[in-house]
Amino acid sequence: TKSLAEASAKAVQAGTDLDCGKSYLTLVDAVQKGFITEQEINRSVERLFVARFRLGMFDAPDRVPFSKIGMDQVESPAHQKLALEAARKSIVLLKNDNGMLPLSKPQHIAVLGPAADDPDALLANYNGIPWHIVTPLEGIEQKFGKQAEVHFSLGATYVESSMALVPRNVLRPNGGKKSDHGLRAEYFGNDNFSGSAALSRVEARGYFVWDMQDPAVVKAVPRQSFSARWSGLIEVNEPGDYLFGVVRAECHSCGRKDAARLYIDDQLVVDDNQQVREAMSPKTATVHLEQGKPRKLRLEYNETGGGGGVELLWRPPADAALREAVNATKQADVAVLCIGLNARLEGEESRIHIPGFSGGDRTNVDLPEPQEKLLRAVLDTGKPAVVVLINGSALAVGTGKDRARAILEAWYPGQEGGTAVAETLAGENNPAGRLPVTFYNSVNDLPPFTDYSMNGRTYRFFRGKPMYPFGYGLSYSDFRYSELSAKRASGGYEVTASVRNISSREGDEVAQLYLTDAEGVHPELRGFKRIHLRPGETNVLHFVVSSDDARTRRMVSVGGGQPLPEWTGNQYVHTSLP
Numbered sequence: 001t002k003s004l005a006e007a008s009a010k011a012v013q014a015g016t017d018l019d020c021g022k023s024y025l026t027l028v029d030a031v032q033k034g035f036i037t038e039q040e041i042n043r044s045v046e047r048l049f050v051a052r053f054r055l056g057m058f059d060a061p062d063r064v065p066f067s068k069i070g071m072d073q074v075e076s077p078a079h080q081k082l083a084l085e086a087a088r089k090s091i092v093l094l095k096n097d098n099g100m101l102p103l104s105k106p107q108h109i110a111v112l113g114p115a116a117d118d119p120d121a122l123l124a125n126y127n128g129i130p131w132h133i134v135t136p137l138e139g140i141e142q143k144f145g146k147q148a149e150v151h152f153s154l155g156a157t158y159v160e161s162s163m164a165l166v167p168r169n170v171l172r173p174n175g176g177k178k179s180d181h182g183l184r185a186e187y188f189g190n191d192n193f194s195g196s197a198a199l200s201r202v203e204a205r206g207y208f209v210w211d212m213q214d215p216a217v218v219k220a221v222p223r224q225s226f227s228a229r230w231s232g233l234i235e236v237n238e239p240g241d242y243l244f245g246v247v248r249a250e251c252h253s254c255g256r257k258d259a260a261r262l263y264i265d266d267q268l269v270v271d272d273n274q275q276v277r278e279a280m281s282p283k284t285a286t287v288h289l290e291q292g293k294p295r296k297l298r299l300e301y302n303e304t305g306g307g308g309g310v311e312l313l314w315r316p317p318a319d320a321a322l323r324e325a326v327n328a329t330k331q332a333d334v335a336v337l338c339i340g341l342n343a344r345l346e347g348e349e350s351r352i353h354i355p356g357f358s359g360g361d362r363t364n365v366d367l368p369e370p371q372e373k374l375l376r377a378v379l380d381t382g383k384p385a386v387v388v389l390i391n392g393s394a395l396a397v398g399t400g401k402d403r404a405r406a407i408l409e410a411w412y413p414g415q416e417g418g419t420a421v422a423e424t425l426a427g428e429n430n431p432a433g434r435l436p437v438t439f440y441n442s443v444n445d446l447p448p449f450t451d452y453s454m455n456g457r458t459y460r461f462f463r464g465k466p467m468y469p470f471g472y473g474l475s476y477s478d479f480r481y482s483e484l485s486a487k488r489a490s491g492g493y494e495v496t497a498s499v500r501n502i503s504s505r506e507g508d509e510v511a512q513l514y515l516t517d518a519e520g521v522h523p524e525l526r527g528f529k530r531i532h533l534r535p536g537e538t539n540v541l542h543f544v545v546s547s548d549d550a551r552t553r554r555m556v557s558v559g560g561g562q563p564l565p566e567w568t569g570n571q572y573v574h575t576s577l578p
Contacts, residue, residue, distance in 0.1 A: 009035035017044045074213070075130050080416065083130075087420035089508075089530075092409040092433035093474040100384060100405035102427025102476065103334060106148050110332035111137045112155040112325045112378065113339040113371065115390035117167055119207065124392055124412035125343035131214040132415060136338045136388060138204075139418030143426050151332065154316060155325030155378075156370040158342060159354055163245050163282055163313035166234070168204040172294070173232045176202075183230040183297070187220055191302040193227045206230045206299045206312025209249045227302035230312065233294040234264075238320035242289050245282030246270045246299065249309030258303040260310045265296045282313055318370065322377055329381045336425065337378060337404075339371045340391035343412075364443045365396045372399065379403045388421055394439045396467055409435070430476045430507035432530065434561055439468040460522060471525065473561035477507035479533070481559050483540075484573040492546040493577050497558040499541060501533035508532050509560055513543045515553035524553060550577050 001007040005026040011019070012027070013036060030036045056064035073079070093101070103109075115121050117137040123129065134142075141150050152169050168181040182204045186197035199220035208217075208228060236242070246260045259273035264287050272283040289295065301310040329335045345352060345368075350360040356368055367375070376399055378385055387400040387407045400407050408431070410421050423429040438459050440446060445464050447456045454461050459470030483498040499511055513527035527543040541558065559572030 005030040005033060006035050012036060012044050013040060017048050071213075075132065075415075080132060083414050084416035084419055087410075087413040087417045088423065088429045090411055090413065090433050091420060091424050091429070091431045092435055092472070093424075093431040093476075094389075094407040094409055094468055094472070095401060095404065096406045096474055096476075098405075100386065101408075101425060103144075103386075103425050106144065106333040108332040108334075109140060109144055109148050109150045110325070110328040110335040110383075111140055111150060111152045111338065112328065112335055113337045113374065113388075114154060114156060114158045114162065114164055115340050115342070115388070116152060116154075116336075116338035118165060118342065118390075121340070121342040121390050122413055122415065122417040123343075125347045129209050129211045130415040131212040134416055134418035136336070136390075136410075136418045136421045139420070139422030140336065140425065142419070143422035143428075148333075151328045153325040153328040154321050155337075156318070156321060156374040157315055158340075158345060158371065159356070159368045160318070160370055161354060162344075163243065163284075163315045165205050165207055166244075166312050166314045170234055170236055171205070171232050171297070172235065173202050176232070183232040183299075186229045186231075187217055188227045188229075189221050189223065191225050191227050191304045193229060193300065193302070197229075203230065206310070208301070208311075209309035210303070210307050211249075211309070224307060225304045227300070228310075229298065229300050231296075231298040234289070234297045235292065235294040236289045236316070237291060238316070238324050239289065239291045240317035240320045241286050242317070243284055243286050243315040244270060245284040245313040245315075246272045247282040247311050247313060248272060248301075249307075249311070258301065258305065258308040258310075260299065260301045262312065263296075263298040263300075266298070322374060325374060326377050326381060329378050329383050329385075332383060335378050335381075335383055335385045336388060337375060337385060338388045338390060338421075339367065339375065340389045340395065341368075341393070342390075343392070346391075346393055362393060365394055365440055366442075367395055367397055367399075375399050375404075386425065390417075394437050396439070396441055398441065398467065401467060409433070427476065430505065432473065432475055432508035432510050432561075434471050434473040434510050434512070434528075435468055436470070438462060438466050438470045439472075441465075441467045460524060463521075471512050471561065473510070475507050475509065475561065476503075477501055477505045477509070477533070477535075478503040479509050479560055481511075481573045484556070484558055484575045486545075486556055486575055486577050488578060489544065492544060492548075493550060495527075495543040495545055495556055495558065497541050497543075497573060498538055499531070499533070499560075500538040501535055504535050506532070506534045511541050511558060511560060513545070514557045515545065515549060516555045516557065517553050518555065522553070523557075524549070545577070 004023055008023050008026050009030040031038055061067040117135045119133040119135055137152050154164055157164055171183050172180055173182055173184040182202045185201055185203040187199040189198045199216060246262050248258055248260055261268060262270035269285040270283050299312050345357050347360045356364050384405045387404045389409045392412050413420055424431055456462060480500050480502050481497055486493050486495045508530055510528055510530045514523040515526050516523045526545055526549050529541055531539050554577045557572050557574045
């Protein structure tokens with residue numbers, strides 16, 4: 001179209017009744033220019049109101065079931081348990097050389113990478129913000145901390161321009177022992193830090209969002225006009241110029257009436273008080289830190305409009321961060337590298353334009369260079385390394401596939417993601433997830449994105465060798481498929497197959513049914529089932545294939561986590577439809 005008004009008119013005429021944005025404000029102009037009639041708009045509005053009536057939005061509250069859901073249901077124990085279950089079941093084991101996982105009683109664990117202690121990365125985007133978030137580092141500390149020494153090192157930021165939350169292992173509350181970590185957090189029931197704090201406690205980091213609805217904070221500071229202070233000491237292991245940053249949380253309702261200030265040794269170094277509505281890039285300042293020399297740190301935040309939040313960020317010197325991670329690896333029995341992406345890099349309409357990323361889009365599938373450099377440096381130490389991927393789209397991790405001992409794909413696992421990752425490393429969670437997308441080796445394997453045809457894309461039409469195929473996923477258990485049969489049934493075909501756990505470890509298995517043509521190409525996933533099998537147990541799987549699905553594809557393949565092009569061994573059995 002030649003104008004937003006014309007585009008809006010065509011969207012309404014095509015049945016898009018609701019617009020998330022301001023585009024439909026041009027519909028008045030569209031009517032005046034003859035792109036659409038008022039009658040067409042009226043029909044669209046009528047459909048919207050019918051939907052609202054059906055939802056009970058105009059009924060008395062006592063007639064609407066949704067009105068009876070109280071705030072006590074938000075992030076309830078049952079929902080936290082469900083979040084953990086979802087994280088457990090979604091983890092995909094991509095590699096496990098010689099049974100590297102589960103970890104066998106390590107004494108020293110190095111936890112590395114920008115995703116290891118980043119609560120934001122676990123949540124992706126378009127999400128609520130829970131007050132209880134377990135990062136991979138926290139999960140590993142909780143699971144292994146009693147029998148192993150766990151050391152964290154950032155190692156690298158996501159990309160060269162990224163900043164990270166200042167980690168708790170370089171922070172110490174005032175008056176705390178050298179082994180104490182975090183900052184003293186004080187919350188005041190006013191916006192000017194006057195009087196005694198309504199709540200005082202030690203927190204892991206300078207990280208607060210009002211929408212978390214932390215029960216302790218809400219109880220102490222019930223009104224949304226408040227102030228908060230985080231204070232303590234910061235001490236680093238590597239000298240250099242550290243870039244510090246303060247960023248205030250995006251807030252569409254608070255009117256941006258907040259301010260944040262960072263002090264080092266009581267000197268104001270960052271003053272972030274711009275009165276704008278949308279989220280901003282961090283306000284930054286460079287501070288030189290000496291090895292082993294504590295410096296006083298204080299972050300102050302006040303809010304008068306409700307909502308909001310603040311994060312204390314930094315970017316260590318790249319060489320220093322890498323050197324510290326390598327040293328931590330050399331002293332460890334195993335390194336766990338938590339690497340990948342976050343919603344700031346792959347999201348909707350971002351302002352980021354850097355190698356690999358453009359406005360929220362991916363321009364390649366490579367691991368960002370700083371993380372690739374970290375991965376190679378850690379692997380070069382010769383210590384066994386486990387890679388944990390935190391990401392929302394496919395990544396080419398060729399270095400990890402070739403040289404790491406194990407790889408877990410954790411995706412954006414949510415608030416209990418760190419617990420699920422740690423349980424999987426410990427063997428308490430036996431992974432059975434499957435890849436819902438193909439992992440390619442390079443964008444060079446794919447046709448240009450401007451070509452909208454599906455030829456050469458996805459598991460159905462890609463003819464190259466992927467890094468990891470669609471449907472792929474390993475397990476700590478071993479399964480064998482047999483006795484595949486197909487017979488005619490009402491409306492199509494009934495397909496049965498037996499699967500047996502031939503290992504000594506119980507676990508879930510996700511069986512997949514594919515249809516292919518006579519040449520065994522152009523596969524289509526037409527069924528899957530998740531079952532739990534004890535050692536030696538056998539289960540008979542039942543699938544239904546419709547006549548329409550079988551019209552052009554007559555070959556049936558049933559198996560587990562190693563589908564095309566690796567339909568071999570115990571993993572898949574094949575037959576043809578009668």
